[in-house]
Amino acid sequence: xxxxGGLRLEHPVLNASGTLDAxxxxxxxxxxxxxxxxxxxxxxxxxxxxxxxxxxxAEVPGGMINSIGLxxxxxxxxxxxxxxxxxxxxxxxxxxxxxxxxHDDYVAQAERLDAEPHVAALELNLSCPxxxxxxxxxxxxxxxxxxxxxxxxxxxxxxxxxxxxxxxADVAELARAAEAGGADALTLTKTARGMVLNRWTGTPxxxxxxxxxxxxxxxxxxxxxVATARAAVAIAIVGLxxxxxxxxxRDYLAAGATAVAVGTAIFRDPRAPRRVRDGLSGI
Amino acid sequence: MKExxxxxxxxxxxxxxxxxxxxxxxxxxxxxxxxxxVRDPTGAAFLPRPVGLFRRPDGTPAFLVDPAxxxxxxxxxxxxxxxxxxxxxxDLTGADAATTLIVGGGIGATVFFGLPAALxxxxxVVAGFREDRxxxxxxxxxxxxxxxxxxxxxxxxxxxxLTGVELVLASGPAPMVRAVAALAxxxxxxxxxxxxxxxACGFGACYGxxxxxxxxxxxxxxxxxxxxxxxxx
Numbered sequence: 466x467x468x469x470g471g472l473r474l475e476h477p478v479l480n481a482s483g484t485l486d487a488x489x490x491x492x493x494x495x496x497x498x499x500x501x502x503x504x505x506x507x508x509x510x511x512x513x514x515x516x517x518x519x520x521x522x523a524e525v526p527g528g529m530i531n532s533i534g535l536x537x538x539x540x541x542x543x544x545x546x547x548x549x550x551x552x553x554x555x556x557x558x559x560x561x562x563x564x565x566x567x568h569d570d571y572v573a574q575a576e577r578l579d580a581e582p583h584v585a586a587l588e589l590n591l592s593c594p595x596x597x598x599x600x601x602x603x604x605x606x607x608x609x610x611x612x613x614x615x616x617x618x619x620x621x622x623x624x625x626x627x628x629x630x631x632x633x634a635d636v637a638e639l640a641r642a643a644e645a646g647g648a649d650a651l652t653l654t655k656t657a658r659g660m661v662l663n664r665w666t667g668t669p670x671x672x673x674x675x676x677x678x679x680x681x682x683x684x685x686x687x688x689x690x691v692a693t694a695r696a697a698v699a700i701a702i703v704g705l706x707x708x709x710x711x712x713x714x715r716d717y718l719a720a721g722a723t724a725v726a727v728g729t730a731i732f733r734d735p736r737a738p739r740r741v742r743d744g745l746s747g748i
Numbered sequence: 749m750k751e752x753x754x755x756x757x758x759x760x761x762x763x764x765x766x767x768x769x770x771x772x773x774x775x776x777x778x779x780x781x782x783x784x785x786v787r788d789p790t791g792a793a794f795l796p797r798p799v800g801l802f803r804r805p806d807g808t809p810a811f812l813v814d815p816a817x818x819x820x821x822x823x824x825x826x827x828x829x830x831x832x833x834x835x836x837x838x839d840l841t842g843a844d845a846a847t848t849l850i851v852g853g854g855i856g857a858t859v860f861f862g863l864p865a866a867l868x869x870x871x872x873v874v875a876g877f878r879e880d881r882x883x884x885x886x887x888x889x890x891x892x893x894x895x896x897x898x899x900x901x902x903x904x905x906x907x908x909x910l911t912g913v914e915l916v917l918a919s920g921p922a923p924m925v926r927a928v929a930a931l932a933x934x935x936x937x938x939x940x941x942x943x944x945x946x947x948a949c950g951f952g953a954c955y956g957x958x959x960x961x962x963x964x965x966x967x968x969x970x971x972x973x974x975x976x977x978x979x980x981x
Contacts, residue, residue: 489952489970493834496749507955515965522946522956524795529948533955536965680794732949733787733795734829736751 467502469724470649470701471624472558472586474502478714478742481705481728482562482588482628483507483533487551490735497554499731500739502724504555506547508564508590511574513539518672523661528680528707528729530659532673535564540574548583558585560626563617568603572616579621586624588652589617605633607642614646626703628652629690631683636690637697650701652726653694654687679729681707688720695721709737711744752787752796752829758808760823764884766855767815767823768804771830775809777801778833780862781919781942781974785834785950786811788825797822798947798973801832802861805890812858812885834950835973838863838917838940845869845893849913851928853904853920854878859942859973860919861888869893876904876924904928910935918942918977929977939977943968 467474480498482505491497498504516536523530538547551559561584565571571589578584591604591613603609614627627643629636631654640651656677661670669675687706694702704722707729708714714725730737755773762768778784778801787796797819799811813819822828837859845867850860853876864871870893877883878900886895896907905927910916913935918928919942932939945957945968957968961979971979 483955484953486952486955489967493951493970494750499749516955516958517965519958519960519965520946521958522948522954524793528794531948531954531956533958536955536958729948732954734752735749735831735949735951735953 467724468701469624469703470586470626472503472560474558474724476502476742476746477718477724478738478745479503479560479703479724479726480505480731480738481726482590484728484731487555488547491554494735496735497551498557499735499737500742501557501727502742503558503560503585504551505560505588505726506551506562507537508535508562509537509540509543509574510535510564511540511570513537513542520670520672523670525659525661525678525682527682528678529732530661530671530676530678531656532671532676534673540577544577544581548581552583559583560586560588562588562590562628564590568613568616571613572620575617576620579623584623586626587617587621588626588628589614590628590655591630604630604639607638610639611642611646614643614648618647624649626650626652628655629694630655631686631690631706632658636693640694640698644698644700648700650703650723651694651698652703652705654683654690654706657683657686679707681709683707684713688716691717691722692720708741709733711741714741714745750831752785752831754789754827754829756827757825763812763888765814765816765879765881766812766885767820768810768812768888769823770804770808770810771828773809775801775830776832777803777809777862778835779837780866781837781859782833782835783950783973784811784830784832785947786822787829788822789827789829791821791825793821795948796829796831796950798950800858800861801830802858802888803865812855812888814855831950835969836971838942838974840866843867843915845871847912847914848872849874849908849910849916850889851875851904851908851916851918853924854882855885856920856942856944857885857889860917863917864889864891874898874904874907876900876902876920905931910937913937916940926980929980932977940974941977941980942974943972
């Protein structure tokens with residue numbers, strides 16, 4: 466049993482937000498959660514979003530880069546259609562990742578989701594680096610992070626996770642801000658801002674220009690972020706970034722994480738979360 | 749749970765400038781137009797790659813790669829992890845080989861290899877390639893009732909004659925399938941197109957394979973890879 470900021474989990478392995486669509490995985494693979502102890506949704510936003518122009522992904526040494534751009538149905542259709550359908554195929558706690566472009570976006574969504582019995586916890590995505598007008602400004606600023614966390618905290622009684630970016634000057638400062646704002650746990654970390662070029666043209670390969678780097682290439686940076694935050698705050702930490710094996714997960718636990726999340730490794734191999742879980746439990 | 753299956757590479761053989769990678773093991777090969785995600789667990793590539801699986805005449809599962817490009821590295825693997833079958837293939841309900849025209853380009857022709865078997869008759873093929881040494885890939889569409897080949901700079905659309913055609917199945921680079929779709933639309937002939945996009949997972953998780961369908965960005969691995977041509981934005 467793992468206790469994560471008020472969330473009771475069967476084991477310490479989750480999926481990273483944006484790396485597993487429970488409904489698609491259920492339909493295509495016959496398995497909605499891939500063995501994760503909680504299902505973390507793709508980030509939802511107040512209004513429907515089409516996402517960024519293609520190409521959205523590219524392989525990089527030791528991982529990949531993406532600029533997906535938060536495509537999604539918007540809060541209303543998420544609550545009326547996606548959430549009930551997800552709850553019908555997911556038999557573990559559902560953590561809803563919430564994204565936005567203003568404090569009001571976060572507060573309004575948190576308030577609405579607080580009323581949903583299918584929602585076990587909220588994770589604030591303050592760190593998506595892909596939305597030009599968006600959340601990076603909140604997630605990179607101590608005062609903004611504390612303020613939005615505090616406002617959401619006041620609107621929900623559900624466990625509240627705050628996900629932070631590695632592409633900041635001082636992770637400890639932001640971790641303390643989220644804790645001070647009332648977060649029950651931190652999720653560390655998110656993709657790191659990066660870029661790849663088309664070598665024929667010298668122009669950005671991804672439709673959105675820049676993107677987020679994930680996979681093993683991110684692991685040392687994410688591990689350092691976890692260790693830094695561990696030294697700065699007392700609340701639980703979900704560690705992620707390039708976790709492929711149980712040994713990778715043990716690194717994060719040793720650095721101070723309470724639980725871990727598997728992300729990009731799911732794309733390579735949908736058995737990855739179970740492999741990590743079984744390896745951690747000694748199976 | 750559907751999961752990747754580890755298989756040995758039986759052999760790799762050249763077909764023109766392409767390579768056919770034959771696999772050991774009892775893999776499920778989906779209907780024409782569906783795909784598989786294939787990864788070399790010891791290779792340099794981080795992500796799996798989408799390929800079109802087909803069966804050799806002796807039943808051996810195989811796929812076609814261009815050794816000169818990205819996916820080609822798979823041709824050198826000893827073992828591969830294969831997640832199959834994935835996606836939606838061609839809707840062949842009521843299709844008659846005699847009135848169906850297959851129009852393809854380059855490596856995209858790979859989705860046609862299973863069509864003669866699926867339709868139960870030889871098929872009519874029009875195909876385009878960048879170089880003539882790629883054209884032998886058409887030998888894998890067996891049996892073919894007729895073949896017409898355009899080598900760049902000739903356009904495949906120059907060879908398309910829709911007289912008596914009741915269904916067009918197209919596959920290849922986006923500009924080509926769009927041009928074919930436009931010809932079919934102008935002639936009032938139903939057309940299905942197999943599209944290509946970079947993919948990380950193949951099962952709807954990554955949202956990386958977005959294509960514009962019905963005027964918005966959608967996941968090709970879930971909506972396709974084969975879609976009705978009228979859905980192209």
